[in-house]
Amino acid sequence: MEFRVLRYFLHVAREGSITKAADFLHVTQPTLSRQLKDLELELGKKLFIRSSHSITLTEEGMLLRKRAEEIVHMIDKLESEFIAMEETISGDVYIGSGETDAMRKIAQVVKDLQVRYPNIRYHLYSGNEDDVSERLDRGLLDFGILIEPADLSKYNYINIPAKDVWGVIMRNDSTLADKNTIQASDLQNLPLICSRQAIKQTYSKNVFADWFGEDFDKLNVVTTYNLAYNAAIMVDEGIGYAITLDKIVNTSCDSNLCFRPLEPRLESGLNIVWKKHQVFSAAAEVFLKEVQAKFSHPISGM
Structure with missing residues (x-):
């Protein structure tokens, strides 16, 4: 299977038309x-399922599209890393994180x-712990x-000097909005x-x-989410109360929503992680050294 043909396939899948893809790729139909x-x-x-005006992907086509995008991404990343070796430090750093x-x-x-390094580009990927870990393990991210x-256990890591505070997002007209903190009851x-x-169940x-x-198992969970922005919309529409982190949803004075921390206070620490024995690009190596210098913590897990 040729890499060039995978690129052709992806262009056709994105355009939904062989004619449009051929024009873009400068090849004949x-x-x-x-x-x-x-x-x-x-x-x-x-x-493909072909019709007179467009084409759509079969199940097998959708699977190939997903894998082809990963392959093209990895090849592009590899090429940029080799180019960066020949120039003043440049290249790409890929970082995954939750909100x-x-x-x-x-x-x-x-x-x-x-x-100092204006030619380094940074690419942020948003996802939960499972998403970020999976992309790290497959080499699609440098850091998570x-x-x-x-x-x-699979990673080297540095503790980030910050804590996330958990609490409840609610409408300002909620009866709980009169409270300073929220208890389990x-x-x-x-x-x-x-x-x-x-x-x-998270780790251990x-x-x-x-x-x-x-009473954890008796909670009335009506909706789950992986992006707090979407959860905030549900709260604003009166669906319920969102349990989330502080400072990632707009709860300023001009918002319909407010945040109240949990009591007893519940905080989570954070770590920036990377695969053990990872071979970094020059750009990622520079980023890691700066993280070590800024956060002033020894590297763990090595």
Whole structure:
């Protein structure tokens, strides 16, 4: 299977039209059609459902699209790393993280590096712990930011000098908005909107099960989420109360929403992690050294 043909396939999948893809790629339509048919023959699977005006992907086509995008991404990343070796330090750094205000710490590192290394580009990927870990393990990310508790046994890591505070997002007209803090008893029988990460068994313990106590299994979870922005919309529409981190949803004075921390206070530490024995690009190596200098912690897990 040729890499060039994978690129052709992706362009056709994105355009939904062989004609448009051929124009973009500067190849003739018959040439592109023949390449796609040869690809289907090589794989022994039908990749497209063709109609008079457009084409759509079959199940096998959707799987190939996902894998082809990963392959193209890895090849592009590899090429940029080799180019960076020949120039003044440049290249790409790939960082994955969940929603957390601790990204400000990373942003400060990036801002300081921009002055000395303006040719380094940074790519941020948002996802939960499972998403970030999977992409790290497959080499699609250089670094990940994981909220504690997390399984760090596979990684080297540095503790980020920041803490995330857990609490409840609610409408300003909610009766709980009059409280300064929220206790477990306040949440009994209320419709709750929880992150999937928060309510699953995380590594060796579940911090929320510990915090809620013996009534954890009785909570009325009506919605789960992986992006707090979407959870905030649900709260604003009156669906329920969202359990989330502080400072990642707009709860300023001009918002319909407010945040109240949990009591007893529940905080989570954070770590920036990378694969053990990772071979970094020059750009990623520079970023790591700056993180070490800024956060002033020894490297763990090595």
